[in-house]
Amino acid sequence: MLELQQLSKTYATGDTALRDVSFVVPRGQVMGLIGPSGAGKSTLIRCINRLVDPSGGRILLGDTDLAQVGRSELRRQRRRIGMIFQEYALVERLTVMENVLSGRLGYVPFWRSFTRRFPGQDIENAYRLLDRVGLLEQADKRADALSGGQRQRVGIARALAQEPALLLVDEPTASLDPKTSRQIMRLIIEICDERELPAIVNIHDVPLAQQFMHRLIGLRAGEVVFDGTPAALDEAVLGDIYGAEDWTAMRREHEEDQAAEADATRRVAEVAR
Numbered sequence: 001m002l003e004l005q006q007l008s009k010t011y012a013t014g015d016t017a018l019r020d021v022s023f024v025v026p027r028g029q030v031m032g033l034i035g036p037s038g039a040g041k042s043t044l045i046r047c048i049n050r051l052v053d054p055s056g057g058r059i060l061l062g063d064t065d066l067a068q069v070g071r072s073e074l075r076r077q078r079r080r081i082g083m084i085f086q087e088y089a090l091v092e093r094l095t096v097m098e099n100v101l102s103g104r105l106g107y108v109p110f111w112r113s114f115t116r117r118f119p120g121q122d123i124e125n126a127y128r129l130l131d132r133v134g135l136l137e138q139a140d141k142r143a144d145a146l147s148g149g150q151r152q153r154v155g156i157a158r159a160l161a162q163e164p165a166l167l168l169v170d171e172p173t174a175s176l177d178p179k180t181s182r183q184i185m186r187l188i189i190e191i192c193d194e195r196e197l198p199a200i201v202n203i204h205d206v207p208l209a210q211q212f213m214h215r216l217i218g219l220r221a222g223e224v225v226f227d228g229t230p231a232a233l234d235e236a237v238l239g240d241i242y243g244a245e246d247w248t249a250m251r252r253e254h255e256e257d258q259a260a261e262a263d264a265t266r267r268v269a270e271v272a273r
């Protein structure tokens, strides 16, 4: 379980990015973080993995307050946080398997990571994870030979290789087409269910968030202005989070994208006939 208590962040520039943000993400819950540009979504994720030092508040992962841990303890705590990135962050010239095993680097002694000799148990587990994300056949391929969706699956397997207690997911589908985006979201949800992992997903695509997330939190100017189920996120709330004009423009853009996707699907079907 992850619990934030009155988390605040004011940058050295004087910009306040988070104000007294409090919520609990229980095990197995996938929570989508939505809000306009500058609302504080990235700052929130960065505070949790301590790429940014919070100005105040507590970040409890189990019994540990991540906001308080010192440098050496932080290294240990970061193993417990699996990260999934928008641009996958794979090592392109390494194989799929080597990329997944890099999720174990926080656990193996330096000399072992240097020679890339991992314990047999780690290797067995990596094969199991690749099987789970549907990439067993690709284990020996170089990462740069994969499609975007496949790369993100490697990113997911790598995060799981850490045996995390929490997943932080930053715009996982921003570089993917709509169909692949849905497949990746479904996979993340299934995996969190299976492993009872809490997850926070920073997500721009509101309809995709509504379709898949268990719960949504809306941030505006660093404050929580919505916390509820996707069903409770109606037009009035969305207008409140994004500003009525911006939300109307976002919705129109989404409708145009959907029409284009339906058109492309129809054309493909016609060619295949």
Ligand SMILES: Nc1ncnc2c1ncn2[C@@H]1O[C@H](COP(=O)(O)OP(=O)(O)OP(=O)(O)O)[C@@H](O)[C@H]1O
Pocket (backbone or CB within 6 Å): 011, 012, 013, 015, 016, 017, 035, 036, 037, 038, 039, 040, 041, 042, 043, 044
């Ligand atoms: N390193 C920094 N130094 C100073 N101010 C920052 C820094 N990073 C972010 N901010 C400010 O903090 C606020 C929140 O930014 P943040 O990047 O967390 O928002 P966001 O919701 O993730 O936006 P986006 O969706 O565009 O990524 C903004 O006002 C931003 O200008």
